[in-house]
Amino acid sequence: MFNLVVEMNTQKIRKDFPVLEKGIIYMDSACVSLKPQQVVKAMNCYYNEFPACAGRSMHKLGEKVTEEVSKARKIIAKFFNAKPNEIVFTKNTTESINLVANSLGLKKGDKVITTDKEHNSNLLPWQNLAKRGIIHEIIKSNEDNTFNMDKFKEKIKGAKLVSMVHTSNLDGVTIPAEEIIKIAHEHGALVLLDAAQSVPHKEINVKKLDVDFLACSGHKMLGPSGTGILYGKYHLLEKLEPFLIGGDTVIDTTYTTAEFEKPPEKFEAGLQNYAGIIGLAEAARYLMKIGRKNISKHETELNKKITNELLKIDGIKIIGPEDPELRSGIISFNYKDADPHEIALLLDSSADIMVRSGAHCVHSWFNAHNLKGSARVSLYIYNTEEECDKLIEEINKIVEL
């Protein structure tokens, strides 16, 4: 059976996710996506066939891992239209952002700009640096939670870095990254995009965007947890001081000096998560095969369906713009004074529908808006129209309680 988007055979895709056979409706992919069996198989291959070190050992297994990790880097580079040596493997988005924050050499008085909807991962590193003297400025969003370009233009002057969430995990709104980057560059500022929520759902071409740094996680894009990516323009990566140092980041050392590797190796300290990296590359390959434009279209169609029905319910308030086209696959909502955790728990208990509730690690925004949190539906490639119908049916039942 074909779904809304003819290019994407959802039913066929679902067969790659054995956990769905349990009859669950998984709508929490903004937190962690499910993993297709291809990814699990690729990781198992490492453990079963060549569980050795990359880049160090000269034996057959060592060479095989080195080759597989190198292939993985090339696949990820292709995924972003980057060069392989611009891809740094990290633990997750948080580590990628921290790497930039701590390696960029920001000094007292340097200005960093973020939005008011940043995940704690892209808020706390700057708060921390602000204690040491950098200036952290926040761009307040428009009333409908979309990006306020005018305020950005006002504040960009003198900024050293713009670090912004590309697609918000709070409401699904995507900022106009290309325009922001262009303006930032005109003012001599670098741009770091927290693309944890955009990479799994949209085609990201770093060359076209001209972004300087981009951070994302594997666990949200069908990949294994404990994997992340930092993309950086090579000449910028070269200038960064390594954040974590140790094994495999150096060519040679004496008791008092060290000669560091070139990027990306100089940022990948210690034995890496090889199985995870191989799994992550498989996830990227899987997404490229489906086509990220198809994914975006599929999610938007499902979002339209849910949004249209939700807005018919008196008392439901969707966070962000009402237009589902502006919220990708995320529907963050509240019902009157109901506790969002209660809504999520009821959906889980009554119909095995899994959604997230709470502040979604964007406590700052909720505190500023005097809200306790929200229930968040986040869609992905394996969600179907029938699941959306079931979600609406259950929300209607909950509202009637």
Added chain:
Amino acid sequence: MICIIALIVFSILGIFSATHRQLAKEAFDCVFRRITFRKCESGLDIRLKSRITGRLMKRSPILASKIHRHFELISWAFIILFIVSFIYVAIGGYNYYLYGNCNGPNEDGFCIFDPLGEKSKFSETQSCSAEPPNPESLTLFNVDLSLFPSYDKNAENDVVFIGCYGCPYTRKAYPAIKKLLDRKDVNFVFAHFPAKESTYFISNILNCINEADKDKFIEFNELIFTSDTISLKNEDEIFEVVEKIGLDKKEIKHCSYLERTHEITKLQMSELQKTGIYGTPTVFINGEAVVGPKPYRVYKRLLK
């Protein structure tokens, strides 16, 4: 309020499972915060409410709706029920300790601490009586105890043990009774009430033993009550016991057939009827009656 119930339930389950131990901790935290007029922050109350309502929604949305709306009220009802149950259990425990039964002295209703009712069972002595057993009517008033074998130590406590050699509950009570008998501060009277008619003849033998030697009935009881091999229907086997305690079995046998002995036994039965006895064993300790095979502590409590 659900947190209070959760605390109790999960504390009990937590004895057996680590998962429930964690929930019990959360429930405790929640209860502690509530009694100190703060909000429960663990979200346990919401989780429990949602889980319960959510599961009900699958089966009956109407019922789920009613429970969801009145959850606090229902929680209160459960708390009250729990407190009432707890009080009853405490009273039951207290009664069990004092009387060997949760329901009070000589009651035979269900008791959780003695689910099979083993400590309250007795062998009926009024099988043809239409009257229900009446513990209130048990008395030693106007009963001539001098007719029965006794062991008088000139002590301050008087124990009258009315039992039946052939009855399982009397036999079960015997070890505790023996402990009483061994005490120096107890005067002891034994009355054989043959609830099983086939053992009626042993009353005659017992009276003859008592006539021959006033102390020998204790040895006789010990052998009869503690042996599982003696057939109580077989006269010869009983006389073998008589011989074992050092008495002349021919003499005792002869005595037991005498009309005079039968008259004494009849008189004893008639006296025992005055006690209002409805089952064996019945033990009077300083005038207070206890029916059924109770633990020693129950008897001991009635001593001065």
